[in-house]
Amino acid sequence: MNETPAYTEFHPRWYRPRVSTYWWLWRWPYLKFIIRELSSLSVVSFVVMALLQLSALRRGPQAYAEFQELVKHPFLIALAAVSLFFVVFHAITWFNLTPSAMPVRVKGKRLPDFLVAAPNYVVWLVLSGAVAWVVLGG
């Protein structure tokens, strides 16, 4: 044995299978995650419409009447309805996170999750009612 052993640098090849771009499509929890993340697009479309509405209000009654006609377009009504679905999805997933983010303990025992999430729904109802009450003129 007179051969000097040849060393190679230890460099393992990583096993990294390529992940498909559509990895989230085939399992419900993943799909739910992406739907929740995409709800942010509905949030942004709402804000854009709100800014357009404010701009119309600012420009006067003529501009506002045009805005009111614009939002009666079937495409915009459909967009609002779809956005409403996504935003409600966001709200429900957001409220149901509370028990994970903030576990409440009473006398050393953890309160059941639905009891921690429940107040969110009560506040949601009250705030929605208050906004509707103010907008509709008391």
Add this chain to the structure above:
Amino acid sequence: MPKRSNEPLLWSLFSAGGVVAAFLIPVHLFLFGVAFPLGWLPDPGYQRLLALVRHPLTRIYLFVLCSLPLFHWAHRFRYTLYDGLQIKHLNELIFTFCYGGAMAGTAAAGYLLWTIR
């Protein structure tokens, strides 16, 4: 001193925006996007809305309603593009687009609400 990450600040804005979006956007969207255009409920109309928006509290409310959810969107959309579409190499472009958009929207809301008379 290592460079401090601005992630905590951005995450706080994301989180605050998530709360505002969850509690308040559904009712606004239902009223102004669906119920009024379809005539399910009487549209309050120009005069009443203008009177409401003139009130300082309404202006602050609307500013928060427009601004924070935009930062919520920026955070989520950014990471959806990273993870969902796996386009991490466009990192800086996406960052600029998302947070630049949120800041532009915030500025627009501030300008509109400040100048409505």
